[in-house]
Amino acid sequence: MGLYDTPRANQLHIGIFGKRNSGKSTLINALTGHNTALVSDVAGTTTDPVYKTIEIYGIGPCVLIDTAGFDDSGYLGQMRVEKTRVAMDKTDVALIVCSEEDITQELEWAKEFKARKAPVIMVINKIDQIRNTDKIRNKIFEALKVEPVKISAISKAGIEKVREEIIRNLPEDFDAKSITGDLVGEGDTVLLVMPQDIQAPKGRLILPQVQTLRELLDKKCIVLSCTSDKLEEALASFAKPPKLIITDSQVFQLVYDKKPEQSMLTSFSVLYASHKGDIDYFVTSAEAINKLTENSKVLITEACTHVPLTEDIGREKLPRMLKKKVGEGLTIVNVSGNDFPKDLSEYDLIIQCGACMFNRKYVMNRVEKAKKQNIPMTNYGVTIAYLTDILDKITLI
Ligand SMILES: Nc1nc2c(ncn2[C@@H]2O[C@H](COP(=O)(O)OP(=O)(O)OP(=O)(O)O)[C@@H](O)[C@H]2O)c(=O)[nH]1
Ligand SMILES: [Mg+2]
Incomplete structure (x- = not known):
């Protein structure tokens, strides 16, 4: 990387x-x-x-x-x-x-x-x-x-x-952007669901997980983390339901089905959607998924230039989910790193990754370009939440 x-x-x-x-x-x-x-x-x-x-x-x-x-x-x-x-x-x-x-x-x-x-x-x-x-x-x-x-x-x-x-000349909003906003504060309990699947780097955690955990500790929250197979045991270990559950988007549905009613639910990549991008535009743009047909073209942009592994979200999981909904004829184009086409007019939707490797300015400039050309743009987490029908049930900041 x-x-x-x-x-x-x-x-x-x-x-x-x-x-x-x-x-x-x-x-x-x-x-x-x-x-x-x-x-x-x-x-x-x-x-x-x-x-x-x-x-x-x-x-x-x-x-x-x-x-x-x-x-x-x-x-x-x-x-x-x-x-x-x-x-x-x-x-x-x-x-x-x-x-x-x-x-x-x-x-x-x-x-x-x-x-x-x-x-x-x-x-x-x-x-x-x-x-x-x-x-x-x-x-x-x-x-x-x-x-x-x-x-x-x-x-x-x-x-x-x-x-x-x-x-x-420092930009006004620089450094002010928190990941978890005011969802939780001192003494609140938070459960992090972090499946360490084949995508996870060996021996360490991915950046959004590390940064979110660090921010929660700085806020003096009480944080517990588990893999998705230990979700029930983790929930049982709390005296009362955790105030907030932050999950990997890939197991959104599972966590939503099992979560206590009182707990708020969001995902790392939905939090990153507002930390690194324009959450409002991402959420409105998700509606474009419903309008996709087999003649549509979707651009998936990933910040990392890693060699894709099997079950890669951008190259396998998301395309599979989208094709299941729209049909096999749907065209999906993947680009990575700094590649971002100047002319976006041929696309019906852009889906950006969580962008933990990009600075906010860069993602916002991409959003600006999409808006100028009237192309809907969303991100991985918001797309998965939309496709699993829980976008309206999760907490946004
Ligand atoms: N006299 C003088 N020469 C300078 C000054 N700053 C840079 N130079 C000279 O200008 C030349 C170009 O400097 P660089 O720093 O390589 O210029 P650059 O803008 O990075 O150039 P490129 O990488 O080719 O785009 C070098 O010979 C420097 O020594 C300065 O303040 N005064
Ligand atoms: Mg130079």
Whole structure:
């Protein structure tokens, strides 16, 4: 899985954009204090986006994304720009580096970030070399009404100001998003149903389970976990029914059938639907399942790029459930990782995985794209709940 097999997906993503040779990689090195990114005077040194974790005082660990110049050209250049665009989709805060007088492209990118409501910090680099920085500053101020930060990434002049600007421009909703919301609080009992099937990684728990458990412990809840075959015994061990049951979506029906009436029920991936995405859109979009026919086409998007195992949810279980309802003729297309078609018009429905490996910004940008093209989009958990007829019986936050 590589990139996101740590909880990095929840950290602030700071993307650095600019033309080739503007000094993006040098700026990364200045911010991290290490020579981690490759710097050279050859235009096009950085090709694939590079993700680095840094600790910024006042924010904590953040992910810095070093990108290929957005002015790259030619066939390979265009492919690199495509990857820079994926980095754009993941960016919570953008730094745009200007190092010459013509900043037409820089301003276009800044406007695109603004349209996506991502904070943009304009940086003028190479002030040790550029003669008239005021000309660039004035163009920026005129177009965007923001004061750029002037730096020399090489001498590190102005770097502290960049750090301050990042802190000043933090997105409002960043870090505020809890997984379990106000469903439970201190002293409440919670049962986690976590079948450790063939899909579960050997010797450890998957990220949504780990993060949910950690959050519940931080909230001082009393948490018990079991596999689905021990559900009855687990329930019997509570003096009174647990306030909340969080289950793996794959055993939704079983848990719903056995749960005490007083206990609220939800699933990890339904919780993740609002933690990482747009729960309202996911729930309304689930209605589109009813309208699918054998001529329909469904896109299933999975964040992980693991080699699919047998009984994979995205490649086997969900397609089987959908085909059972709609008919064998239903077309299902699977994509994984950062692949997400630009033109969604051929699809009748998009089903995204729980997205624990993606940051929220990236999933929300996908939702925006789907909404703009009027394509319903939902996620694994909501789909399974809908298909098993319990979407209206579970607790959403
Ligand atoms: N004079 C001066 N040169 C700089 C400064 N920052 C970077 N450079 C030089 O500009 C050149 C390009 O720097 P990089 O950091 O590789 O630029 P980049 O934007 O990452 O370039 P690509 O990866 O090719 O897109 C290198 O020769 C750097 O030494 C600066 O503040 N002043
Ligand atoms: Mg570079």
